[in-house]
Amino acid sequence: MSTLDGQVAIVTGGGKGLGRAFAIHLAELGAAVVVNNRNRVVDADGRSAADYVVDEIVAAGGRAVANYGDVSDPATADALVAAALDTWGRLDICVTSAAISGPQMFHSTTADNFAHVMAINVTGTALVTAASMKVMREAGRGRIIMIASTAGLHGEPTVSAYAASKGAIIALARTAAAEGARRGVLTNVLLPYATTQMTEEGMDPRFAEAMRAELVAPVVGALADPTSTINGQVIVAAGSGMRVADSVEGGTVMLTDSLTPDDLQSLIDKSRAGSPHTYEHALEAFKDFASELV
Incomplete structure (x- = not known):
């Protein structure tokens, strides 16, 4: 039996790049997948990226349906959840991968x-996650994986809006993790490095092949597993490696x-030299x- 047999997943941004890799991997593990991708470009037959990923999953013996909504539209979140429930009667996994970069220098x-x-990046992630989490909390089970970026940890020149959005997603994921754990809904955040249509132009050719999107998909598969107890983690992954990250x-x-x-x-230097503190959420940090x- 595959590890996700009987599970149902939503993957936003699932038509290309990382989202496509996640959708296909979850399907290979046995999950049925609602593949979401904005219907911006269609071929001569009127088919879009989401349709081709669904075709690929079905051809391999999996189960999938396409959704073409823009995640920033509240109706898309409701439609995604409805597609999972109406088609397969449940929702177990939500992977929020839809994102744009919108590069601009901060002063411009x-x-x-x-x-x-x-x-x-932020509202779209929040809307889809909240709609999914509501169903998951009622069911007493669920796994949410939000896709962010190390730009949200460290900042990144020329993509100020993108960096701000990914920092917000990290905070959002940790908040969801604190809120959902008591109801069996676990949330984690993945910060992947991968060669995709968003990154390939600036990617060093030495790294392009080693950082194929499908190589980080197993992290999503493990976090989505119903037997997993991992919650509130920030994981950086690329190629054959990973690091755990934290707010310290x-x-x-x-x-x-x-x-x-x-x-x-001098005080900053002394604080840096002291014992590091990590917390599950801000209230815990404040009390400590x-x-x-006093």
């Missing part, structure tokens, strides 16, 4: 570009009544910090 960012990137606070140092820049730099001050 336009309101329209920033809003468009946020609408697809340094050691606690005491402020003085007045500070010069040199004083503050406050306990050291």
Whole structure:
């Protein structure tokens, strides 16, 4: 028996690149997949990227249906969940891979570009996840994998809106993880490096083959497994390797009544040299910090 036999998944942005790799891998593991991809480009027969991924899955003996909605439209989230429930009667897995980059230097960012990137990457992720999570919480089970980027951890020149959106997704995933665990809904976030239509232009040719999108898909498969107990993790993956990432606070140092820049730099250095702190969520971090001050 495959590890995901009987499971049903939604994959947004599933027509190309990473999303396609995730949809195909989940189907290979036995899941039925709702493959979402905006219907921007169609061929002479009126077929789009999502249709071809569905064809590939079905030809291999799997189960899949296509959805062409824009994830920034609230109706798409409802339609995706309905497609899973109406076709197969359940929803177990949600993978949010739909994203755009919208590159612009920060000082040249336009309101329209920033809003468009946020609408697809953040609002689209949130709407689909929330609609899926509602069903999963009622069922008492579910696995959510949000796709972000190390740009959201470290920032990245020329893609300020994209970096901001991916940082928001990391925070969103950790929040969902804290909220859903008691109801059996586990959420994690994957930060993949891969050669896709979004990255291939700037990808160093030495890395292109080693960072094929399908090589990181097994991480999604493992996180989607109903036997998994992994929750609230941030995983960086590329090619044949992975790293775990975290939000880290340094050691606690005491402020003085007045500070010069040199004083503050000294405190920063001392905090960095102290014991690192990691937390499941912000309230836990606040309580720990406050306990050291009173």
